[in-house]
Amino acid sequence: MESRVLLKNRKPDRILDLAEYRASGGYSAAAEMLQTGRPADVQEALEAAGLLGRGGAAFSMGVKLSTVAEYAPFPRYMVCNADEMEPGTFKDRVLIHTSPHLLIEGMLLAAFSARAEHGIIFIRPEYENAARILEREVALAREQGLLGKNIFNSGFDFDIVVHRSGGRYICGEGTALLNALEGKRPNPRKPPPYPTVKGLWQLPTVVQNVETLCFVPHVVQNGAEWFRNLAAGPDEAGTKIYSVSGRVRRPGCYELPMGTALSEIIETHAGGMAGNGRFKACLPGGASTRYMPESMYHREMGYQSLSDAGFRLGTAAVMVFDHSACLVGATVNLLAFFARESCGWCTPCRDGLPYLHDLLRRIENGQGRAEFVPMLREMAGQMGLAYCAFAPGAAAPVESLITYFEDEVREHIKAGRCPFREAE
Amino acid sequence: MPKLIIDNLEIEVPEGTRVIEAAEKLGIYIPRFCFHHALGAVGACRVCAVKVLEGAVEGVQMSCMIDAQDGMKVSTTDPEAADFRRSVIEWLMLNHPHDCPVCDEGGHCLLQDLTVAGGHSIRRYEGGKRTYTDQYLGPLVQHEMNRCIQCYRCVRFYREYSGYNDLGVTGIAGRVYFGRLREGVLESPFAGNLIDICPTGVFTDKPSRYTGRRWDFERTPGVCIHCSLGCRTTVSARYRQVGRMEGRFSQRVNGDFICDRGRYGFYYADRPGRPRSGRISGQTVSVDQAVYEARDRLQRITEEHGPQAVGVIGSGRSSLQTQSAMVHLCRTTGWQGPVFRNTRITGAAADTAACALNPENAVSMRELETADAILAVGADPVNEAPVLALAMRQAQRAGAQITAIDPRPLEWPFDFEHLACRAEEIGEALASAAERLSDSRRPVVICGTEITDAGIVLQAADLVAGLRGSGKTAGLFCTLPQANSFGAALLDECNACAADLAARVEAGQIRALAVIESDLWHDFPDRPQLEKALEKLDLLVSVDFLDTPLFEKADIGIPSLTVFEAGGIYVNQEGRAQQVRPAHTGGLPITVTGAGDHPPRTFAPNVPGRDMPAAWVTAFCLAGQAPPETDAQMTAWMRYNFAVLSDLARMDADGVRLFAGGKTPIAHEATMPEKPEQCLELLLAAAVFGGEPMSDYSQCLRELAGLPAVWMDRADADRHGIAAGDRVGLGFENGEVSFVVRISDHMAPGVLVVYRHPDIDWQPRAGDTRYNIREDRIRRIEKA
Ligand SMILES: Cc1cc2nc3c(=O)[nH]c(=O)nc-3n(C[C@H](O)[C@H](O)[C@H](O)COP(=O)(O)O)c2cc1C
Ligand code: SF4
Ligand code: SF4
Ligand code: SF4
Numbered sequence A: 001m002e003s004r005v006l007l008k009n010r011k012p013d014r015i016l017d018l019a020e021y022r023a024s025g026g027y028s029a030a031a032e033m034l035q036t037g038r039p040a041d042v043q044e045a046l047e048a049a050g051l052l053g054r055g056g057a058a059f060s061m062g063v064k065l066s067t068v069a070e071y072a073p074f075p076r077y078m079v080c081n082a083d084e085m086e087p088g089t090f091k092d093r094v095l096i097h098t099s100p101h102l103l104i105e106g107m108l109l110a111a112f113s114a115r116a117e118h119g120i121i122f123i124r125p126e127y128e129n130a131a132r133i134l135e136r137e138v139a140l141a142r143e144q145g146l147l148g149k150n151i152f153n154s155g156f157d158f159d160i161v162v163h164r165s166g167g168r169y170i171c172g173e174g175t176a177l178l179n180a181l182e183g184k185r186p187n188p189r190k191p192p193p194y195p196t197v198k199g200l201w202q203l204p205t206v207v208q209n210v211e212t213l214c215f216v217p218h219v220v221q222n223g224a225e226w227f228r229n230l231a232a233g234p235d236e237a238g239t240k241i242y243s244v245s246g247r248v249r250r251p252g253c254y255e256l257p258m259g260t261a262l263s264e265i266i267e268t269h270a271g272g273m274a275g276n277g278r279f280k281a282c283l284p285g286g287a288s289t290r291y292m293p294e295s296m297y298h299r300e301m302g303y304q305s306l307s308d309a310g311f312r313l314g315t316a317a318v319m320v321f322d323h324s325a326c327l328v329g330a331t332v333n334l335l336a337f338f339a340r341e342s343c344g345w346c347t348p349c350r351d352g353l354p355y356l357h358d359l360l361r362r363i364e365n366g367q368g369r370a371e372f373v374p375m376l377r378e379m380a381g382q383m384g385l386a387y388c389a390f391a392p393g394a395a396a397p398v399e400s401l402i403t404y405f406e407d408e409v410r411e412h413i414k415a416g417r418c419p420f421r422e423a424e
Numbered sequence B: 001m002p003k004l005i006i007d008n009l010e011i012e013v014p015e016g017t018r019v020i021e022a023a024e025k026l027g028i029y030i031p032r033f034c035f036h037h038a039l040g041a042v043g044a045c046r047v048c049a050v051k052v053l054e055g056a057v058e059g060v061q062m063s064c065m066i067d068a069q070d071g072m073k074v075s076t077t078d079p080e081a082a083d084f085r086r087s088v089i090e091w092l093m094l095n096h097p098h099d100c101p102v103c104d105e106g107g108h109c110l111l112q113d114l115t116v117a118g119g120h121s122i123r124r125y126e127g128g129k130r131t132y133t134d135q136y137l138g139p140l141v142q143h144e145m146n147r148c149i150q151c152y153r154c155v156r157f158y159r160e161y162s163g164y165n166d167l168g169v170t171g172i173a174g175r176v177y178f179g180r181l182r183e184g185v186l187e188s189p190f191a192g193n194l195i196d197i198c199p200t201g202v203f204t205d206k207p208s209r210y211t212g213r214r215w216d217f218e219r220t221p222g223v224c225i226h227c228s229l230g231c232r233t234t235v236s237a238r239y240r241q242v243g244r245m246e247g248r249f250s251q252r253v254n255g256d257f258i259c260d261r262g263r264y265g266f267y268y269a270d271r272p273g274r275p276r277s278g279r280i281s282g283q284t285v286s287v288d289q290a291v292y293e294a295r296d297r298l299q300r301i302t303e304e305h306g307p308q309a310v311g312v313i314g315s316g317r318s319s320l321q322t323q324s325a326m327v328h329l330c331r332t333t334g335w336q337g338p339v340f341r342n343t344r345i346t347g348a349a350a351d352t353a354a355c356a357l358n359p360e361n362a363v364s365m366r367e368l369e370t371a372d373a374i375l376a377v378g379a380d381p382v383n384e385a386p387v388l389a390l391a392m393r394q395a396q397r398a399g400a401q402i403t404a405i406d407p408r409p410l411e412w413p414f415d416f417e418h419l420a421c422r423a424e425e426i427g428e429a430l431a432s433a434a435e436r437l438s439d440s441r442r443p444v445v446i447c448g449t450e451i452t453d454a455g456i457v458l459q460a461a462d463l464v465a466g467l468r469g470s471g472k473t474a475g476l477f478c479t480l481p482q483a484n485s486f487g488a489a490l491l492d493e494c495n496a497c498a499a500d501l502a503a504r505v506e507a508g509q510i511r512a513l514a515v516i517e518s519d520l521w522h523d524f525p526d527r528p529q530l531e532k533a534l535e536k537l538d539l540l541v542s543v544d545f546l547d548t549p550l551f552e553k554a555d556i557g558i559p560s561l562t563v564f565e566a567g568g569i570y571v572n573q574e575g576r577a578q579q580v581r582p583a584h585t586g587g588l589p590i591t592v593t594g595a596g597d598h599p600p601r602t603f604a605p606n607v608p609g610r611d612m613p614a615a616w617v618t619a620f621c622l623a624g625q626a627p628p629e630t631d632a633q634m635t636a637w638m639r640y641n642f643a644v645l646s647d648l649a650r651m652d653a654d655g656v657r658l659f660a661g662g663k664t665p666i667a668h669e670a671t672m673p674e675k676p677e678q679c680l681e682l683l684l685a686a687a688v689f690g691g692e693p694m695s696d697y698s699q700c701l702r703e704l705a706g707l708p709a710v711w712m713d714r715a716d717a718d719r720h721g722i723a724a725g726d727r728v729g730l731g732f733e734n735g736e737v738s739f740v741v742r743i744s745d746h747m748a749p750g751v752l753v754v755y756r757h758p759d760i761d762w763q764p765r766a767g768d769t770r771y772n773i774r775e776d777r778i779r780r781i782e783k784a
């Protein structure tokens, strides 16, 4: 029983086109809001709904909008983050291929709230199909007066351009993304000032993830309470698209009440463990979150619930490992990615991650030594002092590996080889 | 003002002070790589971690990124912070080569210091090191990318601070690379600062590579004398030879940085051809012999023809000591002069600029950085006073609007509006541009003296006075031709320039000339006139540390000491007198025998001592007087004898400001002649590398001067069917000179601009720095 809000119009082989979207009530929320509402109405509804950012940081969108000061300068920018480079995450792509106008309407409403006139969709270059869909649908929306000047005769102007990213993971980080758009190196910026105060070209800019924006028309139309009630628990709000992958029978995107238990996601929706595998661990929210061990199997997968337990839901990209998977090997793999994708700005990340990678690789290859374990633990902890959230994210799998699977690591060292590999 | 506690010590600092700076005030040096007080904090290296025990955000924080706040309690020794700093050093050393003995940074390397200080001495990492290919970056800066620790200081200086874009960062993660897109000569005339600013051995001083460790050098605070700004330097000398020059921080003058002319201009001091012994009629004699011979023969001419028969010529590159001794020489003997100016029109402009400055309107370069509007009139800082361009860029980055009124194709490393007009239209343009300053609160008018005349300088000074009258804190910033042109203007007592003396030689009134550290040959506007005059002389005495053509031609040549050997006081263009201490003793550099072989080394046996006198000592001797015995006595003597110099007593680390105090400048012909029809106006303009008499001796800078070029406005070029890159000949009375053509869309039409170049030795007749050339005397020699 999937509760479909965002994916309710999902078709197996095509997008929901503009006519279908409008027939199903699309753009009516925007029409009404632009004609009769105030910008603050959108912001207030979102804040009351408790819509948290779905790009990984889980920051309240309503609160973020409230930081665009009334007398802040113009023009202002509404940026949709469709970079989706977090390993294991594939929900934004599905959303764009499902209902591009839901995203466009969401951007329109968010822009109205921030009184932004320029919209930019910053999209991962591998998503060329999605980018073309968006370009085409943006043009159609413009033709129908849903974008452009004086939308719905409200006097409000807003238009959208689609910008393809240079194609590195760090470009998806909200502030690095702004530098990238300005044609600079995608090094993150250190707030303050926050992008809503000084973002693109030092002007107020709101950056939101695709999934977050897709909720906006629904919240505006149905209200905060409706949204909160979609969740599985009282401390959560809305639904969440879980991108489930790994050792499950039916990997895919599942839109479920926020806070659905992990066991339910795996067993009821993803078809259970593949083969005769037993659940060993999962990364709950992409590559930059901590491993959840077996003891967490029944945990509710909501932002609040996971953070209470010391984990992060991130993008809710659930990567499932069974008992036959070597987590040392998996972590080596992740670290190779992170060490390669560091923007190169700060020392812990640029030089520390390759060090972590080297140590773990040696362990995996049977050259590990006992003193590597405390080194890994110390350095993984020190990644928290890097310049941006990249390095602590990259260290999360390492740190949780040492915390929950230290025995497995030490077994590698003691045996002088990976116990999961066939002995040579 | 927040009061905080760092390592149990209390300190109060101004609002906005970073914790790392507050600690420094307490004498606690927190490690840093990316932080630099001129470039600011960016939080990249993470080595400045401290623990905030009490404060708004507690825990381990980067001390360069947090402002000191009232009631804050900080520990720099907290184990968590110290461990983290140790890790950062270890991470930085993963890829860093372990070959300090062959790295030229060794001994003054921040990475070396902090690695040792942080206790990282045993390598744990077992992986390999990444390596890079180095680039050829020109004759000044050596590149060794393997040594990079990615602090980003170089690009922050090069691109953000100084506004040049040919050096940058490429790549991400562990492969970030700092260099040019393609190897090649660095375009910035400030590139040498990369050497000072890079905390490791990536960028090192190329000409002086492997000539010594920092501890081998005697390091002396110096002042640059290659333009009128007087930037502070640190002179490194070894074996009685200057080896290296670095920028030295100055609160008021240059801040941290210097230009490459100033950094590499010193090679004149030890070139093989430098005069080191006396010369009489081409015969080498002792210095004393030459001095006595000169004194006696000048004496004889004075007795036979009267004191009016001897003229004395000096320059703005001499120290205040030498200039005042020359004035004293003429006072006591009755000889004519000294004249410190070679040209009439620009000479008068420079004198006027110095005299127009007063304690109210004078601004330092640091103050100029806070200007909110700048109007530059006939000034090209990049070429005439390079570090001024850096100061203007800082003002522009902080929001100042900059307008330039100038005929030249200005290429400045910041945004500005260029009102291109011919030199004689500058006054008019200035009058109508003045209103651009009406909305500003701290406007500065910059006025050059290379292509302007006294009238324009006065107009600029009046504009500033008017702005001040309407309640603005307006400032006047004039650039002058030479390092001590201001001193010359203060001391000048005779209403003449070298051209006047030459005329008197031609008229037979003057029979002997004593030229002391003069660039007469170099900038006298009319070479044939000069040659004729010299021919007519009974006696030419030249005192110099440069082997100028004039020195070669002199009947008696007397060597003098350079600023590195004699020191001296130099007054920069804002009237700031700065003391330079000698950096090494005079005499031949000590040469190492054994051709650089393995030690033990023996030194050449003929080590001459401090065998040359400073020019001011010679000046006293020529007057038949005993010079003051010490530098201190000389300074006292100057204060006593020259009222304008009495404030030298108050000289401190920032120097002391001297003003002309209402002195009326020398009245030469004030304005330039109008341009006749059918003529293009040819401007001879200063170039950053080329045409400054001393730095022209530096081989490494000559390499940067490019080919002699003439710049043309596009319309003028089209009319002549000339394209960029063509070779043209310009016909002057005394022959044709050939140039490569450069074309600009943003210079004044009707003007040709030739930047001074060490390879063009040509003085158009009767010009000053301007010359009217008939259009039919422009001939294409070769197509591009
Ligand atoms: C290293 C890194 C990579 C990120 N990549 C993405 C991304 O690809 N897409 C995304 O929406 N957010 C990404 N984020 C999160 C953004 O910084 C930002 O929080 C988000 O786009 C804000 O939108 P939201 O509040 O709607 O989630 C990334 C963050 C980090 C630290
Ligand atoms: S942690 Fe540092 S190096 Fe890594 S992505 Fe962020 S800023 Fe760049
Ligand atoms: S080259 Fe030098 S200044 Fe530039 S980043 Fe590397 S270490 Fe820093
Ligand atoms: S700007 Fe002038 S004084 Fe300063 S370093 Fe350059 S040449 Fe020397």
Ligand code: FES
Residues within 6 Å of the ligand: B031, B032, B033, B034, B035, B042, B043, B044, B045, B046, B047, B048, B049, B062, B063, B064, B065
């Ligand atoms: S000095 Fe503070 S982070 Fe580099």
